[in-house]
Amino acid sequence: MGELVLTTFDWVPEPPRGFVRDLRIRWALEEAGLSYRVESTPFRERAAGHFAHQPFGQVPWLTDGDLTIFESGAILLHLGELSDVLMPADRRGRSDTREWLFAALASVEAASQPWSFFMFSGDTGENPMGKFFDDFLYEHRLKHMETVLGGREWLAGSFSVADILMADVLRLVDRFDGLANYPACRAYVGRATARPAFAKALADQMAHFAAAD
Amino acid sequence: MGELVLTTFDWVPEPPRGFVRDLRIRWALEEAGLSYRVESTPFRERAAGHFAHQPFGQVPWLTDGDLTIFESGAILLHLGELSDVLMPADRRGRSDTREWLFAALASVEAASQPWSFFMFSGDTGENPMGKFFDDFLYEHRLKHMETVLGGREWLAGSFSVADILMADVLRLVDRFDGLANYPACRAYVGRATARPAFAKALADQMAHFAAAD
Helix, strand or coil, X not given: CCCEEEEEECCCCCCCCCCCCHHHHHHHHHHHCCCCEEEEECCCCCCHHHHHHCCCCCCCEEEECCEEEECHHHHHHHHHCCCCCCCCCCHHHHHHHHHHHHHHHHHXXXXXXXXXXXXXXXXXXXXXXXXXXXXXXHHHHHHHHHHHHHCCCCCECECCHHHHHHHHHHHHHHCCCCCXXXXXXXXXXXXHHCCHHHHHHHHHXXXXXXXXX | CCCEEEEEECCCCCCCCCCCCHHHHHHHHHHHCCCEEEEEECCCCCCHHHHHHCCCCCCCEXXXXXXXXXXXXXXXXXXXXXXXXXXXXXXXXHHHHHHHHHHHHHHHXXXXXXXXXXXXXXCCCCCHHHHHHHHHHHHHHHHXXXXXXXXXXXXXCECCHHHHHHHHHHHHHHCCCCCCCCHHHHHHHHHHHCCHHHHHXXXXXXXHHHCCC
Protein backbone atom coordinates (compact mmCIF):
# COMPACT_ATOMS: atom_id res chain seq x y z
CA MET A 1 0.00 0.00 0.00
CA GLY A 2 1.28 3.46 -0.92
CA GLU A 3 0.15 6.81 0.46
CA LEU A 4 -3.63 7.12 0.15
CA VAL A 5 -4.85 10.41 -1.30
CA LEU A 6 -8.56 11.10 -1.79
CA THR A 7 -9.46 13.87 -4.23
CA THR A 8 -12.79 15.69 -4.13
CA PHE A 9 -14.05 19.08 -5.33
CA ASP A 10 -12.71 22.24 -3.69
CA TRP A 11 -16.28 23.50 -3.28
CA VAL A 12 -19.84 22.53 -4.21
CA PRO A 13 -23.16 24.42 -3.87
CA GLU A 14 -25.22 23.84 -0.73
CA PRO A 15 -27.70 21.18 -1.94
CA PRO A 16 -25.24 18.31 -2.54
CA ARG A 17 -23.20 18.94 0.61
CA GLY A 18 -23.32 15.87 2.80
CA PHE A 19 -24.04 13.75 -0.28
CA VAL A 20 -20.92 14.15 -2.46
CA ARG A 21 -19.52 10.72 -3.13
CA ASP A 22 -16.19 11.28 -1.45
CA LEU A 23 -18.27 10.60 1.67
CA ARG A 24 -18.35 6.90 0.87
CA ILE A 25 -14.60 6.79 0.67
CA ARG A 26 -14.01 8.91 3.79
CA TRP A 27 -16.38 6.60 5.66
CA ALA A 28 -14.47 3.47 4.66
CA LEU A 29 -11.11 5.07 5.46
CA GLU A 30 -12.39 6.10 8.89
CA GLU A 31 -13.85 2.65 9.60
CA ALA A 32 -10.51 1.07 8.80
CA GLY A 33 -8.42 3.69 10.55
CA LEU A 34 -6.31 4.04 7.41
CA SER A 35 -4.14 7.12 7.15
CA TYR A 36 -5.04 9.40 4.20
CA ARG A 37 -4.87 12.91 2.86
CA VAL A 38 -7.64 14.85 1.10
CA GLU A 39 -6.85 16.98 -1.94
CA SER A 40 -9.13 19.29 -3.92
CA THR A 41 -9.82 19.74 -7.61
CA PRO A 42 -11.68 22.81 -8.91
CA PHE A 43 -15.45 22.43 -9.20
CA ARG A 44 -15.90 25.32 -11.61
CA GLU A 45 -13.09 24.67 -14.07
CA ARG A 46 -12.33 21.04 -14.78
CA ALA A 47 -8.92 20.76 -16.38
CA ALA A 48 -7.36 18.00 -18.45
CA GLY A 49 -5.60 16.73 -15.33
CA HIS A 50 -8.98 16.10 -13.76
CA PHE A 51 -10.24 14.07 -16.73
CA ALA A 52 -7.02 12.04 -16.67
CA HIS A 53 -8.05 10.77 -13.23
CA GLN A 54 -11.83 10.76 -13.69
CA PRO A 55 -12.89 10.60 -17.34
CA PHE A 56 -16.38 12.02 -16.67
CA GLY A 57 -15.07 15.05 -14.77
CA GLN A 58 -16.61 13.89 -11.50
CA VAL A 59 -15.25 13.06 -8.06
CA PRO A 60 -13.91 11.26 -6.13
CA TRP A 61 -10.78 9.46 -7.16
CA LEU A 62 -8.21 7.77 -4.95
CA THR A 63 -4.50 7.36 -5.51
CA ASP A 64 -2.68 4.55 -3.75
CA GLY A 65 0.99 5.00 -4.60
CA ASP A 66 1.16 4.70 -8.39
CA LEU A 67 -2.44 3.47 -8.80
CA THR A 68 -5.23 5.95 -9.51
CA ILE A 69 -8.80 4.67 -9.16
CA PHE A 70 -12.15 6.31 -9.93
CA GLU A 71 -15.71 5.02 -9.34
CA SER A 72 -16.79 4.81 -5.72
CA GLY A 73 -17.51 1.08 -6.07
CA ALA A 74 -14.03 0.32 -7.39
CA ILE A 75 -12.39 2.44 -4.69
CA LEU A 76 -14.41 0.71 -1.97
CA LEU A 77 -13.45 -2.69 -3.36
CA HIS A 78 -9.80 -1.64 -3.30
CA LEU A 79 -10.04 -0.42 0.29
CA GLY A 80 -11.98 -3.52 1.29
CA GLU A 81 -9.00 -5.60 0.29
CA LEU A 82 -6.65 -3.41 2.35
CA SER A 83 -8.42 -3.86 5.69
CA ASP A 84 -10.07 -6.84 7.31
CA VAL A 85 -12.62 -4.60 9.03
CA LEU A 86 -14.06 -3.65 5.61
CA MET A 87 -14.66 -7.11 4.18
CA PRO A 88 -15.29 -10.56 5.70
CA ALA A 89 -12.30 -12.91 5.60
CA ASP A 90 -14.05 -15.99 4.20
CA ARG A 91 -14.46 -16.74 0.49
CA ARG A 92 -18.26 -16.61 0.57
CA GLY A 93 -18.32 -13.34 2.52
CA ARG A 94 -15.83 -11.74 0.14
CA SER A 95 -17.82 -12.82 -2.89
CA ASP A 96 -21.04 -11.56 -1.31
CA THR A 97 -19.41 -8.21 -0.56
CA ARG A 98 -18.38 -7.78 -4.19
CA GLU A 99 -21.81 -8.82 -5.44
CA TRP A 100 -23.56 -6.30 -3.18
CA LEU A 101 -21.15 -3.52 -4.14
CA PHE A 102 -22.31 -4.02 -7.72
CA ALA A 103 -25.95 -4.42 -6.69
CA ALA A 104 -25.95 -1.17 -4.69
CA LEU A 105 -24.92 0.70 -7.84
CA ALA A 106 -26.24 -1.28 -10.81
CA SER A 107 -29.55 -2.37 -9.30
CA VAL A 108 -30.51 0.08 -6.53
CA GLU A 109 -28.81 3.36 -7.48
CA ALA A 110 -29.61 2.78 -11.15
CA ALA A 111 -33.25 3.06 -10.09
CA SER A 112 -32.93 5.65 -7.32
CA GLN A 113 -30.88 8.11 -9.38
CA PRO A 114 -33.42 8.72 -12.19
CA TRP A 115 -36.17 8.76 -9.54
CA SER A 116 -34.26 11.43 -7.61
CA PHE A 117 -33.86 13.48 -10.80
CA PHE A 118 -37.65 13.50 -11.08
CA MET A 119 -37.95 14.48 -7.41
CA PHE A 120 -35.48 17.33 -7.90
CA SER A 121 -37.36 18.48 -11.01
CA GLY A 122 -40.61 18.70 -9.04
CA ASP A 123 -42.23 17.07 -12.07
CA THR A 124 -43.29 13.80 -10.45
CA GLY A 125 -47.01 14.25 -10.21
CA GLU A 126 -47.84 15.07 -13.81
CA ASN A 127 -45.08 13.54 -15.85
CA PRO A 128 -46.24 10.25 -17.41
CA MET A 129 -42.76 8.78 -16.89
CA GLY A 130 -42.79 9.73 -13.19
CA LYS A 131 -45.03 6.76 -12.33
CA PHE A 132 -42.75 4.49 -14.31
CA PHE A 133 -39.67 5.50 -12.32
CA ASP A 134 -41.61 5.31 -9.03
CA ASP A 135 -42.50 1.72 -9.84
CA PHE A 136 -38.97 0.93 -10.95
CA LEU A 137 -37.57 2.06 -7.60
CA TYR A 138 -40.33 0.92 -5.26
CA GLU A 139 -41.71 -2.26 -6.83
CA HIS A 140 -38.63 -3.59 -8.59
CA ARG A 141 -35.97 -2.60 -6.08
CA LEU A 142 -36.99 -1.43 -2.60
CA LYS A 143 -39.69 -4.05 -2.15
CA HIS A 144 -37.00 -6.68 -2.59
CA MET A 145 -34.39 -4.83 -0.52
CA GLU A 146 -36.98 -4.73 2.26
CA THR A 147 -37.08 -8.54 2.24
CA VAL A 148 -33.28 -8.80 2.19
CA LEU A 149 -32.73 -6.26 4.97
CA GLY A 150 -35.60 -7.58 7.08
CA GLY A 151 -33.62 -10.80 7.43
CA ARG A 152 -30.09 -9.67 8.16
CA GLU A 153 -28.15 -6.97 9.96
CA TRP A 154 -25.52 -6.45 7.22
CA LEU A 155 -25.44 -7.55 3.59
CA ALA A 156 -22.46 -9.90 3.57
CA GLY A 157 -22.45 -11.54 7.01
CA SER A 158 -20.62 -8.78 8.83
CA PHE A 159 -20.30 -5.03 8.20
CA SER A 160 -18.44 -4.33 4.95
CA VAL A 161 -17.84 -1.77 2.24
CA ALA A 162 -21.03 -3.07 0.59
CA ASP A 163 -22.99 -1.67 3.55
CA ILE A 164 -21.25 1.69 3.24
CA LEU A 165 -22.30 1.88 -0.39
CA MET A 166 -25.84 0.53 0.00
CA ALA A 167 -26.57 2.66 3.06
CA ASP A 168 -25.35 5.78 1.29
CA VAL A 169 -27.49 4.99 -1.77
CA LEU A 170 -30.57 4.43 0.43
CA ARG A 171 -29.79 7.54 2.50
CA LEU A 172 -30.20 9.63 -0.65
CA VAL A 173 -33.57 7.98 -1.30
CA ASP A 174 -34.71 8.91 2.19
CA ARG A 175 -33.75 12.53 1.58
CA PHE A 176 -37.03 12.59 -0.39
CA ASP A 177 -38.79 10.37 2.16
CA GLY A 178 -38.57 7.43 -0.24
CA LEU A 179 -38.13 4.85 2.53
CA ALA A 180 -41.37 5.74 4.29
CA ASN A 181 -42.94 2.41 3.32
CA TYR A 182 -39.77 0.38 3.81
CA PRO A 183 -39.06 0.23 7.55
CA ALA A 184 -36.34 -2.42 7.31
CA CYS A 185 -34.47 -0.30 4.75
CA ARG A 186 -34.85 2.77 6.94
CA ALA A 187 -33.68 0.89 10.05
CA TYR A 188 -30.64 -0.36 8.11
CA VAL A 189 -29.70 3.19 7.09
CA GLY A 190 -30.13 4.19 10.73
CA ARG A 191 -27.84 1.36 11.93
CA ALA A 192 -25.19 2.20 9.37
CA THR A 193 -25.21 5.96 9.87
CA ALA A 194 -25.11 5.58 13.67
CA ARG A 195 -21.52 4.35 13.31
CA PRO A 196 -18.91 6.87 14.51
CA ALA A 197 -16.98 6.58 11.23
CA PHE A 198 -20.00 7.84 9.29
CA ALA A 199 -20.40 10.83 11.61
CA LYS A 200 -16.71 11.68 11.25
CA ALA A 201 -16.84 11.36 7.43
CA LEU A 202 -19.94 13.54 7.19
CA ALA A 203 -18.54 16.23 9.49
CA ASP A 204 -15.27 16.23 7.55
CA GLN A 205 -17.05 16.64 4.20
CA MET A 206 -19.21 19.48 5.51
CA ALA A 207 -16.15 21.22 6.98
CA HIS A 208 -14.18 20.77 3.74
CA PHE A 209 -16.80 22.54 1.62
CA ALA A 210 -17.59 25.17 4.28
CA ALA A 211 -13.91 26.11 4.41
CA ALA A 212 -14.09 27.14 0.75
CA ASP A 213 -17.12 29.44 1.08
CA MET B 1 -12.97 -23.61 -9.38
CA GLY B 2 -16.11 -25.73 -9.17
CA GLU B 3 -18.56 -26.57 -11.93
CA LEU B 4 -19.76 -23.35 -13.57
CA VAL B 5 -23.53 -23.13 -14.06
CA LEU B 6 -25.13 -20.07 -15.64
CA THR B 7 -28.85 -19.59 -15.01
CA THR B 8 -31.07 -17.50 -17.28
CA PHE B 9 -34.79 -17.36 -18.02
CA ASP B 10 -36.44 -20.30 -19.76
CA TRP B 11 -38.09 -17.90 -22.21
CA VAL B 12 -38.45 -14.16 -22.83
CA PRO B 13 -40.62 -12.19 -25.31
CA GLU B 14 -39.07 -11.24 -28.65
CA PRO B 15 -37.88 -7.66 -27.92
CA PRO B 16 -35.18 -8.41 -25.32
CA ARG B 17 -33.81 -11.45 -27.16
CA GLY B 18 -30.19 -10.87 -27.96
CA PHE B 19 -29.97 -8.38 -25.08
CA VAL B 20 -30.69 -10.47 -21.97
CA ARG B 21 -27.76 -10.10 -19.62
CA ASP B 22 -26.75 -13.72 -19.60
CA LEU B 23 -25.14 -12.72 -22.91
CA ARG B 24 -22.36 -10.90 -21.07
CA ILE B 25 -21.56 -14.00 -19.08
CA ARG B 26 -21.78 -16.39 -22.04
CA TRP B 27 -19.43 -14.07 -23.93
CA ALA B 28 -16.81 -14.13 -21.16
CA LEU B 29 -17.09 -17.89 -20.76
CA GLU B 30 -16.62 -18.36 -24.50
CA GLU B 31 -13.64 -15.98 -24.62
CA ALA B 32 -11.95 -17.94 -21.85
CA GLY B 33 -12.92 -21.36 -23.16
CA LEU B 34 -14.25 -22.25 -19.72
CA SER B 35 -16.56 -25.23 -19.51
CA TYR B 36 -20.09 -24.39 -18.31
CA ARG B 37 -23.69 -25.49 -18.29
CA VAL B 38 -26.77 -23.30 -18.82
CA GLU B 39 -29.86 -23.80 -16.68
CA SER B 40 -33.26 -22.13 -16.91
CA THR B 41 -35.54 -20.49 -14.38
CA PRO B 42 -39.18 -19.67 -15.23
CA PHE B 43 -39.78 -16.20 -16.65
CA ARG B 44 -43.48 -16.17 -15.86
CA GLU B 45 -43.50 -17.48 -12.30
CA ARG B 46 -40.58 -16.45 -10.15
CA ALA B 47 -40.39 -18.73 -7.15
CA ALA B 48 -38.67 -18.27 -3.78
CA GLY B 49 -35.73 -20.32 -5.07
CA HIS B 50 -35.17 -17.70 -7.75
CA PHE B 51 -35.10 -14.83 -5.25
CA ALA B 52 -32.66 -16.79 -3.09
CA HIS B 53 -30.16 -16.56 -5.96
CA GLN B 54 -31.17 -13.16 -7.37
CA PRO B 55 -33.00 -10.97 -4.84
CA PHE B 56 -34.63 -8.78 -7.52
CA GLY B 57 -36.03 -11.74 -9.46
CA GLN B 58 -33.84 -11.07 -12.46
CA VAL B 59 -31.20 -13.05 -14.36
CA PRO B 60 -28.46 -14.11 -14.68
CA TRP B 61 -26.76 -15.73 -11.78
CA LEU B 62 -23.72 -18.00 -11.79
CA THR B 63 -22.83 -20.81 -9.46
CA ASP B 64 -19.22 -21.85 -9.07
CA GLY B 65 -19.23 -24.86 -6.79
CA ASP B 66 -20.72 -23.63 -3.51
CA LEU B 67 -20.64 -19.94 -4.49
CA THR B 68 -23.66 -18.30 -6.06
CA ILE B 69 -23.19 -14.86 -7.60
CA PHE B 70 -25.66 -12.38 -9.11
CA GLU B 71 -25.04 -9.01 -10.84
CA SER B 72 -23.37 -9.22 -14.23
CA GLY B 73 -20.49 -7.00 -13.05
CA ALA B 74 -19.73 -9.24 -10.08
CA ILE B 75 -19.93 -12.39 -12.21
CA LEU B 76 -17.58 -10.87 -14.81
CA LEU B 77 -15.12 -9.88 -12.08
CA HIS B 78 -15.22 -13.44 -10.75
CA LEU B 79 -14.62 -14.92 -14.21
CA GLY B 80 -11.90 -12.35 -14.91
CA GLU B 81 -9.96 -13.76 -11.98
CA LEU B 82 -10.36 -17.31 -13.28
CA SER B 83 -8.77 -16.74 -16.69
CA ASP B 84 -5.80 -14.68 -17.80
CA VAL B 85 -7.45 -13.97 -21.17
CA LEU B 86 -10.19 -11.99 -19.38
CA MET B 87 -8.03 -9.61 -17.34
CA PRO B 88 -4.49 -8.22 -17.71
CA ALA B 89 -1.90 -9.82 -15.42
CA ASP B 90 -0.29 -6.62 -14.09
CA ARG B 91 -1.49 -4.73 -11.00
CA ARG B 92 -2.39 -1.58 -12.92
CA GLY B 93 -4.27 -3.46 -15.62
CA ARG B 94 -6.24 -5.44 -13.04
CA SER B 95 -7.17 -2.29 -11.15
CA ASP B 96 -8.18 -0.56 -14.38
CA THR B 97 -10.35 -3.54 -15.33
CA ARG B 98 -12.21 -3.38 -12.03
CA GLU B 99 -12.65 0.39 -12.28
CA TRP B 100 -14.10 0.13 -15.80
CA LEU B 101 -16.41 -2.72 -14.80
CA PHE B 102 -17.93 -0.34 -12.26
CA ALA B 103 -17.87 2.60 -14.70
CA ALA B 104 -19.71 0.64 -17.41
CA LEU B 105 -22.57 0.08 -14.98
CA ALA B 106 -22.57 2.98 -12.52
CA SER B 107 -21.64 5.74 -14.97
CA VAL B 108 -22.63 4.65 -18.48
CA GLU B 109 -25.50 2.21 -18.00
CA ALA B 110 -26.92 4.36 -15.18
CA ALA B 111 -27.44 7.01 -17.87
CA SER B 112 -28.28 4.78 -20.83
CA GLN B 113 -30.91 2.75 -19.01
CA PRO B 114 -33.30 5.60 -18.14
CA TRP B 115 -32.66 7.04 -21.61
CA SER B 116 -33.64 3.72 -23.17
CA PHE B 117 -36.80 3.61 -21.06
CA PHE B 118 -37.76 6.94 -22.63
CA MET B 119 -36.93 5.58 -26.09
CA PHE B 120 -39.08 2.50 -25.47
CA SER B 121 -41.92 4.68 -24.20
CA GLY B 122 -41.92 6.69 -27.43
CA ASP B 123 -42.29 9.74 -25.18
CA THR B 124 -38.93 11.41 -25.92
CA GLY B 125 -40.00 14.35 -28.04
CA GLU B 126 -42.57 15.94 -25.77
CA ASN B 127 -41.63 14.88 -22.27
CA PRO B 128 -39.80 17.69 -20.48
CA MET B 129 -37.58 15.12 -18.75
CA GLY B 130 -36.64 13.53 -22.09
CA LYS B 131 -34.19 16.32 -22.87
CA PHE B 132 -32.69 15.95 -19.41
CA PHE B 133 -31.96 12.26 -19.91
CA ASP B 134 -30.66 12.91 -23.44
CA ASP B 135 -28.16 15.36 -22.00
CA PHE B 136 -27.26 13.04 -19.17
CA LEU B 137 -26.33 10.28 -21.62
CA TYR B 138 -24.82 12.32 -24.44
CA GLU B 139 -23.15 15.28 -22.75
CA HIS B 140 -22.18 13.76 -19.42
CA ARG B 141 -21.29 10.26 -20.54
CA LEU B 142 -20.85 9.50 -24.26
CA LYS B 143 -18.97 12.70 -25.03
CA HIS B 144 -16.36 11.59 -22.51
CA MET B 145 -16.40 7.93 -23.58
CA GLU B 146 -15.74 9.17 -27.11
CA THR B 147 -12.49 10.78 -25.87
CA VAL B 148 -11.50 7.65 -23.95
CA LEU B 149 -12.24 5.25 -26.80
CA GLY B 150 -10.73 7.52 -29.44
CA GLY B 151 -7.39 7.00 -27.71
CA ARG B 152 -7.24 3.29 -27.02
CA GLU B 153 -8.30 -0.06 -28.45
CA TRP B 154 -9.49 -1.58 -25.16
CA LEU B 155 -10.23 -0.02 -21.79
CA ALA B 156 -7.59 -1.62 -19.59
CA GLY B 157 -4.56 -2.13 -21.83
CA SER B 158 -5.69 -5.41 -23.37
CA PHE B 159 -9.12 -6.94 -23.96
CA SER B 160 -10.85 -7.73 -20.66
CA VAL B 161 -14.21 -8.37 -19.03
CA ALA B 162 -14.55 -4.57 -18.77
CA ASP B 163 -14.77 -4.43 -22.57
CA ILE B 164 -17.40 -7.14 -22.61
CA LEU B 165 -19.51 -5.12 -20.21
CA MET B 166 -18.92 -1.68 -21.75
CA ALA B 167 -19.44 -2.93 -25.31
CA ASP B 168 -22.69 -4.61 -24.32
CA VAL B 169 -23.93 -1.46 -22.58
CA LEU B 170 -23.07 0.66 -25.64
CA ARG B 171 -24.57 -1.93 -27.99
CA LEU B 172 -27.94 -1.36 -26.33
CA VAL B 173 -27.55 2.40 -26.84
CA ASP B 174 -26.94 1.84 -30.52
CA ARG B 175 -30.11 -0.21 -30.78
CA PHE B 176 -31.80 3.21 -30.75
CA ASP B 177 -29.07 4.75 -32.92
CA GLY B 178 -27.65 6.55 -29.88
CA LEU B 179 -24.04 6.26 -31.07
CA ALA B 180 -24.65 8.10 -34.35
CA ASN B 181 -22.58 11.08 -33.19
CA TYR B 182 -19.96 9.00 -31.39
CA PRO B 183 -17.90 7.23 -34.05
CA ALA B 184 -15.18 6.02 -31.69
CA CYS B 185 -17.79 4.44 -29.43
CA ARG B 186 -19.46 2.81 -32.42
CA ALA B 187 -16.15 1.52 -33.77
CA TYR B 188 -15.34 0.07 -30.34
CA VAL B 189 -18.65 -1.81 -30.25
CA GLY B 190 -17.87 -3.06 -33.76
CA ARG B 191 -14.41 -4.29 -32.70
CA ALA B 192 -15.77 -6.03 -29.64
CA THR B 193 -18.76 -7.68 -31.31
CA ALA B 194 -16.61 -8.89 -34.24
CA ARG B 195 -14.98 -11.33 -31.82
CA PRO B 196 -16.01 -14.98 -32.42
CA ALA B 197 -16.89 -15.42 -28.73
CA PHE B 198 -19.54 -12.69 -29.01
CA ALA B 199 -21.08 -14.31 -32.08
CA LYS B 200 -21.19 -17.68 -30.32
CA ALA B 201 -22.75 -16.17 -27.17
CA LEU B 202 -25.38 -14.30 -29.17
CA ALA B 203 -26.29 -17.34 -31.27
CA ASP B 204 -26.52 -19.48 -28.14
CA GLN B 205 -28.83 -17.00 -26.40
CA MET B 206 -31.10 -16.74 -29.44
CA ALA B 207 -31.24 -20.53 -29.76
CA HIS B 208 -31.96 -20.94 -26.04
CA PHE B 209 -35.04 -18.72 -26.16
CA ALA B 210 -36.19 -19.97 -29.57
CA ALA B 211 -36.17 -23.53 -28.26
CA ALA B 212 -38.82 -22.54 -25.68
CA ASP B 213 -41.28 -21.00 -28.15
